[in-house]
Amino acid sequence: MSLNNTQNRxxxxxxxxxxxxxxxIAASLAFQRLMRQPYQTAGAIxxxxxxxxxxxxxxxxxxxxxVIQNQTVHSSEWILIPSxxxxxNIEVLENQLNSYLDKGxxxxxxxxxxQILMQRSTTADNPNDYYIxxxxxxxxxxxxxxKSSQEHxxxxxxxxxxxxxxxxxxSQESFNVLHTIVSLAKITIISIGVFLVGFVxxxxxxxxxxxxxxxxxxxxxxxxxxxxxxxIRRPYLYQGVxxxxxxxxxxxxxxxxxxxxxxxxxxxxxxxxxxxxxxxTTIDYQRVSIVLGFVLLFSVLSAYISTHKWLTRxxxxxx
Amino acid sequence: xSVLMRFQxxxxxxxxxxxxxxxxxxxxxxxxxxxxxxxxxxxxTFLKMxxxxxxxxxxxxxxxxxxxxxxxxxxxxxxxxxxxxxxxxPRFIDxxxxxxxxxxxxxxxxxxxxxxxxxxxxVLCKVGLIDRAESFFPExxxxxxxxxxIARALIIDPLILxxxxxxxxxDRNCALEIMALLFELNxxxxxxxxxxxxxxxxxxxxxxxxxxxxGRLTIRDKANRWRKPRVKKEAIKKEIAQ
Numbered sequence: 346m347s348l349n350n351t352q353n354r355x356x357x358x359x360x361x362x363x364x365x366x367x368x369x370i371a372a373s374l375a376f377q378r379l380m381r382q383p384y385q386t387a388g389a390i391x392x393x394x395x396x397x398x399x400x401x402x403x404x405x406x407x408x409x410x411x412v413i414q415n416q417t418v419h420s421s422e423w424i425l426i427p428s429x430x431x432x433x434n435i436e437v438l439e440n441q442l443n444s445y446l447d448k449g450x451x452x453x454x455x456x457x458x459x460q461i462l463m464q465r466s467t468t469a470d471n472p473n474d475y476y477i478x479x480x481x482x483x484x485x486x487x488x489x490x491x492k493s494s495q496e497h498x499x500x501x502x503x504x505x506x507x508x509x510x511x512x513x514x515x516s517q518e519s520f521n522v523l524h525t526i527v528s529l530a531k532i533t534i535i536s537i538g539v540f541l542v543g544f545v546x547x548x549x550x551x552x553x554x555x556x557x558x559x560x561x562x563x564x565x566x567x568x569x570x571x572x573x574x575x576x577i578r579r580p581y582l583y584q585g586v587x588x589x590x591x592x593x594x595x596x597x598x599x600x601x602x603x604x605x606x607x608x609x610x611x612x613x614x615x616x617x618x619x620x621x622x623x624x625x626t627t628i629d630y631q632r633v634s635i636v637l638g639f640v641l642l643f644s645v646l647s648a649y650i651s652t653h654k655w656l657t658r659x660x661x662x663x664x
Numbered sequence: 665x666s667v668l669m670r671f672q673x674x675x676x677x678x679x680x681x682x683x684x685x686x687x688x689x690x691x692x693x694x695x696x697x698x699x700x701x702x703x704x705x706x707x708x709t710f711l712k713m714x715x716x717x718x719x720x721x722x723x724x725x726x727x728x729x730x731x732x733x734x735x736x737x738x739x740x741x742x743x744x745x746x747x748x749x750x751x752x753x754p755r756f757i758d759x760x761x762x763x764x765x766x767x768x769x770x771x772x773x774x775x776x777x778x779x780x781x782x783x784x785x786x787v788l789c790k791v792g793l794i795d796r797a798e799s800f801f802p803e804x805x806x807x808x809x810x811x812x813x814i815a816r817a818l819i820i821d822p823l824i825l826x827x828x829x830x831x832x833x834x835d836r837n838c839a840l841e842i843m844a845l846l847f848e849l850n851x852x853x854x855x856x857x858x859x860x861x862x863x864x865x866x867x868x869x870x871x872x873x874x875x876x877x878x879g880r881l882t883i884r885d886k887a888n889r890w891r892k893p894r895v896k897k898e899a900i901k902k903e904i905a906q
Contacts, residue, residue, distance in 0.1 A: 359776060366777040374759065563757045569717055571744030572772050 375583035389552040394595025400541040401600045438509040457482040546647040553651040578652040585648025589641040668693045674723035683709040685879040696850040699859040701876035707859040711826045715747045748817025752829035754809040756801040763797040769820045791815045807838035827858045
């Protein structure tokens with residue numbers, strides 16, 4: 346039993362060692378080949394990088410620009426010293442607004458400022474008592490989560506009915522305009538995104554195809570030596586990974602450069618018109634990572650499809 | 665001796681041409697067979713079918729009791745990994761060194777880099793190419809290329825070694841060296857099929873020969889078919905020395 350376990354462990358370790366060796370060799374071969382075709386590789390990376398930079402700009406900056414709008418909710422009340430109920434009310438309101446967040450009715454809730462003003466009591470029994478005014482501003486964003494103006498109305502009514510809320514500054518009209526812009530922006534972003542991702546896939550596919558054409562003889566030799574498709578395909582998949590990574594690197598560089606070149610003119614604009622547009626230049630790293638992760642996945646998938654197509658054609662030619 | 669391979673009424677048609685016609689023959693384990701005939705007579709087609717690089721239009725090939733046409737795709741790949749093939753014009757991957765090219769069949773079989781390295785060194789010693797291990801294919805002479813391909817075929821301890829005109833592009837001395845190497849491998853137990861149209865080789869060696877003419881096979885059996893080629897090898901060595 347113990348001998349069997351030892352043998353199994355040894356076989357597993359040997360298999361892992363083999364896989365590690367094979368992937369290392371395939372990756373190094375893929376890298377060397379890309380380096381041997383510098384113009385072709387640079388061309389592919391340049392095209393991919395620029396397409397991805399555009400993708401990032403449209404998906405992240407444009408969507409951000411469209412949702413920069415918020416509704417502000419004020420809460421204000423008088424609280425008798427030394428009662429702690431007033432402080433609790435602020436917390437209650439905060440919890441209520443956070444529950445909207447949990448239900449997905451609002452995009453974000455932010456406590457913006459809290460002012461405490463003291464005043465001598467004029468109505469209470471004891472004229473020596475002091476009242477304190479807590480005025481807290483909550484900023485909530487609703488535009489990108491609410492699907493219709495009816496939903497917006499319902500939410501606003503709920504907020505107005507809340508006895509803890511003194512004043513709401515939000516206009517239905519501005520919501521409608523904003524909602525239309527967001528809807529249009531979403532459609533535009535999806536269309537442009539699909540087009541650009543397709544373009545990136547096409548570049549990867551075409552580059553891998555060119556490489557496979559160039560290494561026809563090698564594929565034929567490997568095939569005759571009994572190599573499986575998986576073995577033949579491995580270096581080309583790594584080429585897809587490297588092209589994807591290089592494209593992503595270049596797109597990030599382009600986006601960061603674009604951001605830095607926009608910061609100054611936008612801050613001037615902001616100073617002139619009090620605009621919030623400067624916010625579009627900030628980078629949402631979570632969104633960027635998701636988009637680029639998908640791009641990497643797609644570039645490997647594209648390399649896989651390309652090798653599959655080519656190997657099938659190669660097999661048909663042989664037969 | 666047990667039968668290793670059997671051709672049963674094998675024919676191969678290409679558009680406008682018949683490469684093999686109703687070929688029936690068998691080869692025993694550990695045998696060396698010459699395959700002779702003029703250019704275009706079907707020698708290469710015969711070898712390609714044994715190596716599963718081509719399929720018969722009719723008939724069947726049975727190897728070790730298994731029909732090759734019944735093998736699954738994975739089974740075909742595994743079978744190809746057991747066949748050694750030496751071409752007239754050796755085929756190598758230019759990006760790999762001699763050692764990497766020779767070790768390739770072992771990588772396909774799942775050997776780790778360390779094991780591959782050890783075995784490659786041993787087989788390169790055997791064919792006299794150990795000092796060229798790190799060279800690339802274009803740097804090798806014709807004879808060295810042929811030796812490297814033999815090394816690649818040998819490293820897997822093949823079920824059968826196929827040589828398609830292995831000396832066709834070499835000078836006399838190199839050719840004799842390569843033939844001596846193939847004979848030695850057969851003496852050690854490897855089954856070998858050598859395609860050639862070298863009449864001198866056919867007439868001066870005690871092995872069976874299959875003669876192909878326009879796709880039809882005739883077998884020339886020799887009385888001394890299992891005699892070890894000691895006398896001949898000595899003569900070859902003498903010729904090399906001269």
